[in-house]
Amino acid sequence: MEGTKMDARVDECERDDGNTQEDAPMEESEQNNKDMEVAPALVSVHPTQSSVAVALGSDLRVFNLLDNSAVSLMDESGGAYHNDSIRCIKYGTNGKLFVSAGDDKLVKVWSTDCWRCISTVVSEKRVSAVAISNDGLHVCFADKFGVVWVVDLPGFDGTKASLNQKAVPLLAHYCSIITSLEFSPDGRFIVSADRDFKIRVTVFPKKPLDGAHEIQSFCLGHTEFVSCLAFICTPDSPQGILVSGGGDSTVRMWDIISGSLLDTCEVGTKVEPNATEGNCSTVTNICTIPECTLIAVAIQSLRGIMLLTCDLSSRTLSVSKVVSIDGENFVPTSLGSSISGGLLWMVTGASKFRGSDVSSLSRVKVISGFKKSNPNASEQEPTVLADSEIPGGAKLLEKLQGSISIDEKVFLAAADAVKTAMCNLLIKKQYSDEKREFRKRTRNDKKSKQ
Amino acid sequence: MLQNKANPTINKSTGLPRKRFYRARAHSNPLSDSHFPVPLSPSHVDYSLHYPQLFPSADQTGTSKKIQFADIGCGFGGLLISLSTLFPETLMIGMELRDKVTEYVKERILGLRVANPSQYQNVSVVRTNSMKYIPNYFEKGQLSKMFFLFPDPHFKEKNHRRRVISPQLLDEYAYVLQVGGIIYTITDVEELGDWMKSCLQNHLMFEPLSDKELEADPVVKLLSTATEEGQKVARNGGQTFQAVYRRITLAS
Numbered sequence A: 001m002e003g004t005k006m007d008a009r010v011d012e013c014e015r016d017d018g019n020t021q022e023d024a025p026m027e028e029s030e031q032n033n034k035d036m037e038v039a040p041a042l043v044s045v046h047p048t049q050s051s052v053a054v055a056l057g058s059d060l061r062v063f064n065l066l067d068n069s070a071v072s073l074m075d076e077s078g079g080a081y082h083n084d085s086i087r088c089i090k091y092g093t094n095g096k097l098f099v100s101a102g103d104d105k106l107v108k109v110w111s112t113d114c115w116r117c118i119s120t121v122v123s124e125k126r127v128s129a130v131a132i133s134n135d136g137l138h139v140c141f142a143d144k145f146g147v148v149w150v151v152d153l154p155g156f157d158g159t160k161a162s163l164n165q166k167a168v169p170l171l172a173h174y175c176s177i178i179t180s181l182e183f184s185p186d187g188r189f190i191v192s193a194d195r196d197f198k199i200r201v202t203v204f205p206k207k208p209l210d211g212a213h214e215i216q217s218f219c220l221g222h223t224e225f226v227s228c229l230a231f232i233c234t235p236d237s238p239q240g241i242l243v244s245g246g247g248d249s250t251v252r253m254w255d256i257i258s259g260s261l262l263d264t265c266e267v268g269t270k271v272e273p274n275a276t277e278g279n280c281s282t283v284t285n286i287c288t289i290p291e292c293t294l295i296a297v298a299i300q301s302l303r304g305i306m307l308l309t310c311d312l313s314s315r316t317l318s319v320s321k322v323v324s325i326d327g328e329n330f331v332p333t334s335l336g337s338s339i340s341g342g343l344l345w346m347v348t349g350a351s352k353f354r355g356s357d358v359s360s361l362s363r364v365k366v367i368s369g370f371k372k373s374n375p376n377a378s379e380q381e382p383t384v385l386a387d388s389e390i391p392g393g394a395k396l397l398e399k400l401q402g403s404i405s406i407d408e409k410v411f412l413a414a415a416d417a418v419k420t421a422m423c424n425l426l427i428k429k430q431y432s433d434e435k436r437e438f439r440k441r442t443r444n445d446k447k448s449k450q
Numbered sequence B: 001m002l003q004n005k006a007n008p009t010i011n012k013s014t015g016l017p018r019k020r021f022y023r024a025r026a027h028s029n030p031l032s033d034s035h036f037p038v039p040l041s042p043s044h045v046d047y048s049l050h051y052p053q054l055f056p057s058a059d060q061t062g063t064s065k066k067i068q069f070a071d072i073g074c075g076f077g078g079l080l081i082s083l084s085t086l087f088p089e090t091l092m093i094g095m096e097l098r099d100k101v102t103e104y105v106k107e108r109i110l111g112l113r114v115a116n117p118s119q120y121q122n123v124s125v126v127r128t129n130s131m132k133y134i135p136n137y138f139e140k141g142q143l144s145k146m147f148f149l150f151p152d153p154h155f156k157e158k159n160h161r162r163r164v165i166s167p168q169l170l171d172e173y174a175y176v177l178q179v180g181g182i183i184y185t186i187t188d189v190e191e192l193g194d195w196m197k198s199c200l201q202n203h204l205m206f207e208p209l210s211d212k213e214l215e216a217d218p219v220v221k222l223l224s225t226a227t228e229e230g231q232k233v234a235r236n237g238g239q240t241f242q243a244v245y246r247r248i249t250l251a252s
Helices: A012-016 A026-037 A393-401 A409-426 A433-439 B078-086 B099-115 B130-137 B157-162 B167-176 B190-202 B211-216 B218-225 B228-235
Strands: A042-045 A051-056 A059-064 A086-091 A097-102 A106-111 A117-122 A127-132 A138-143 A147-152 A168-172 A178-183 A189-194 A198-203 A215-220 A226-232 A241-246 A250-255 A260-266 A283-289 A294-299 A304-311 A316-324 A334-337 A344-348 A363-368 B067-072 B091-096 B123-127 B143-149 B177-187 B206-208 B241-247
Touching (some): A051 A086, A051 A097, A097 A138, A106 A138, A117 A138, A168 B167, A198 A226, A198 B130, A226 A283, A250 A283, A260 A316, A363 A393, B067 B130, B078 B123, B130 B167, B177 B218, B218 B228, B218 B241
Parallel strands (some): B143 B177
Antiparallel strands (some): A042 A051, A106 A117, A147 A168, A178 A189, A241 A250, A283 A294, A294 A304, B177 B241
């Protein structure tokens, strides 16, 4: 490669610094960018179900189920909470910490005792996924350019003011949007999934600030972007069994030690045509329901959830049933469950979507009735709880939804907007040859003489 | 396809492609999502396509030979051609991002196979983005040698992240290299040479080869002489900077 000629080249990619999405001709790109601003409502549940959190746009709402009260967040770290859409929230498995992050490039770590923001970390790019290590000592966050960062959380005492920590790179997926980040149940591994169909399993080192360099395996098999990850805990494998969902309408099960694909469930084909609109069956969320080998799957356009069972001895996945939400147009945008509660929490809603005046509203629903794995028992079926039966009742709904009763038409539009946003962000654009030539028009070095 | 009178891109007497019909920019954008097929996983790599004489059917068993040398950014294929006869029992592959250049290497290999029966059957080329898709081609610990000859320097500091040798990408190269496997890098750009050496030096899964080992390795000499790029540098009297490291186990 000749040195001197390099500088003269104009790189298309110079514009791509903060945004991996290339700009299409004017109109289209403006609309696409607007569509991608749409942020789905998120839900996360405390491991012991002592609280439930919902994020909608930049608003973080928490309800304390122990004393049945809405929580007021305390953020003294110099910013007024989040300034832009929150894209990921998560409780740490030890229950002491909660993290929220998103488009404002801030990662906020909260103490779940007093709901004070104990740390705000600034990210260079918008954050797309977060995870807290099982021992609560580190927070990892991933950005849209494929870098996973790690920050130390030293033991804190309640009186200390929020600290600002500097994050260091832990690992990277080259130029790919990272869609999900999870620690294995035993804390030995950190798993990262990206838009280029890949799942990487990396050994989480004792000194994460030096980087996580030892890759354990790659779980390859998805034929479209991977959208979500979850772990099934099993006594035989302390590292758990990994489950993933993707844009190829499948849910897959993996052995993370070897990276081998254990089983694939084509959920797209299992969804009945009249239960969904259009033919988009991307798996958007998965949530394992602890203490039974059930996996709840949220699929684009499915008004309800699909339940899969995992047979631990044969290591296979199969569809158990589809739980539809009757009487309401409810397409979940996020799922959550605690380790002990036995309930599946779901939320739908979106912020910043076109034609919406009520974008600060979300709808929360709960499914209960999951038994420990006993396929023969038919007494208790998973049922959708009525609003009055939900823990926390009307008070919780008012806090987390923003209002007690909501016009449901809003939510179908919201789910649709979320679907478009996800497709635009994660599915690679195919260009015709003419379009590609058109896009290269600003290149100044097309002369073929050398 | 080969000695075809109507096809001027191939030299009639040697059966080898003429470079002037395969000119391309020296620089290609590793960030763009080009459209070339990517194998779903290493077990999906079609060996019968790349090495037809050695793998007559697309169906391979688990005990089959696997690719062991990878030339990342192989350019016009100079190194691969030299390695092919030096290591006739080893399967090797070149990875190149530029379409025209990959075509050139394909034609070159085909021409050589015809002109030299039973030789050059162990070498092939694939058009791909090795910075994104190396794990799709190679299993954990599969490779024994990896080559990075005269990579794109990406001079501007904001473009440093596009360099093919970086602390994060070295994690992936360490993954596909077996313990004891060797990574060879060379460049004529001093700053890049320093950068690559320091990335390798600072990575806990690589250690430098000793001078004695470098002397004893027949491949080291090829780094600066076997490729068109290397020959150009020599013609112009330029200096080269190499860094050759061995993959080691991470100390716990």
